[in-house]
Amino acid sequence: EMYSALRILEQPAAEPVTLEQVRKHCRIDTEEFDDLLQIYLQTARTLAEQFLSRALITQQLQWVMAEVPPSGALPLLPMPLLVLPVILSFPQVWNRPIDLPRCPVQSVDAVEVFYQDGTTSALDPATDYSVDIDLDPARLRLSRLTLPVYARTLSVSFHAGYGDAGEAIPRPIIAAILLITAWLWENRGDVAGDMPGAAQALLWPYKVMSFGG
Numbered sequence: 001e002m003y004s005a006l007r008i009l010e011q012p013a014a015e016p017v018t019l020e021q022v023r024k025h026c027r028i029d030t031e032e033f034d035d036l037l038q039i040y041l042q043t044a045r046t047l048a049e050q051f052l053s054r055a056l057i058t059q060q061l062q063w064v065m066a067e068v069p070p071s072g073a074l075p076l077l078p079m080p081l082l083v084l085p086v087i088l089s090f091p092q093v094w095n096r097p098i099d100l101p102r103c104p105v106q107s108v109d110a111v112e113v114f115y116q117d118g119t120t121s122a123l124d125p126a127t128d129y130s131v132d133i134d135l136d137p138a139r140l141r142l143s144r145l146t147l148p149v150y151a152r153t154l155s156v157s158f159h160a161g162y163g164d165a166g167e168a169i170p171r172p173i174i175a176a177i178l179l180i181t182a183w184l185w186e187n188r189g190d191v192a193g194d195m196p197g198a199a200q201a202l203l204w205p206y207k208v209m210s211f212g213g
Contacts, residue, residue, distance in 0.1 A: 003065070004066070005066075006062070006063050006064075006101050006102070009061060010060035011059060012055075013057065014165065015041050015045055015057070016045055016056050016169050016174055017174055019031075021178065022178065022181055022182075025182055026182050040185050043180075044178075045177055047195055051203055052203055052206055052208060053102060053207065056161060056166075056169050057163070057166070058161035058162075058163060059161055061159075063157075064155045065098075098140045098141070098142075099139055100137050100139070100140060100156065101137070103138055103160060105131075106160060106161065107158060108133070108138075108157070108158045109159065111125070111129050113154055113155075114152065114153035129143060138158075142154075170206060173202070175202055176202040177199075
C-alpha cells in the first residue's frame with residue numbers, strides 16, 4: 001500500500017469571487033465584516049476544490065507518493081493539504097498511467113524520485129515520463145526502461161487552475177462558492193454537517209472522477 005500527500009506550494013493570487021460580490025449575495029451593506037467574509041470565502045473555495053478535485057485560480061501544487069505514511073518520517077513531506085492511501089504497490093507506479101489529483105493542469109514543472117539513501121533525482125521529460133494535460137484529470141506515465149526500481153518516493157510539482165481570474169471558472173462553480181460562503185456566514189459559530197445541498201448539486205457536474213492511477 002502507498003500513501004500520497006498534496007500541498008500548495010504557491011497559493012492562488014486571488015479568490016474566484018470578490019468581497020463585493022459576497023456582500024451583495026449575503027445582503028451586507030457594510031465593509032465592517034470583510035475580514036470574516038474573506039476567511040469564509042477562502043474556506044468555501046477550499047471546500048469546493050476538495051469536493052471537485054479541481055484547482056480554481058492558478059496555483060502550484062506538489063503531489064508526493066510514498067511507501068510509508070507521511071507522518072514526519074519523510075522530511076520531504078511537510079504538512080500536507082491532503083493525505084490518503086493509494087491502492088497501488090510502488091512497482092506498479094512505473095507500469096501504469098497516474099491521474100494527477102488536481103485539474104485542469106496547466107503544466108508539470110518537475111518530477112523527482114527519492115531514494116532510500118536520501119538522494120534525489122530529477123526525471124527528464126524527454127525520456128523518463130510523459131504527461132497528457134488535455135485529459136481531465138491530466139495523466140502522467142513513467143518510463144519503465146529508464147527509472148530505477150529502488151526508488152521509493154515520487155514527487156510531482158505542477159500548476160493547475162482555470163486561470164488567474166474568476167472569469168474563466170464555470171458560473172455554477174462560482175454560484176456554489178457564494179452559497180457555501182453565505183452558509184458559513186449565516187451559521188457562524190454553529191456550523192455542522194455537509195455543505196448546502198444546492199451547492200453540491202451545482203458542483204456535481206464538474207466533479208472529477210478518477211479511474212486511473
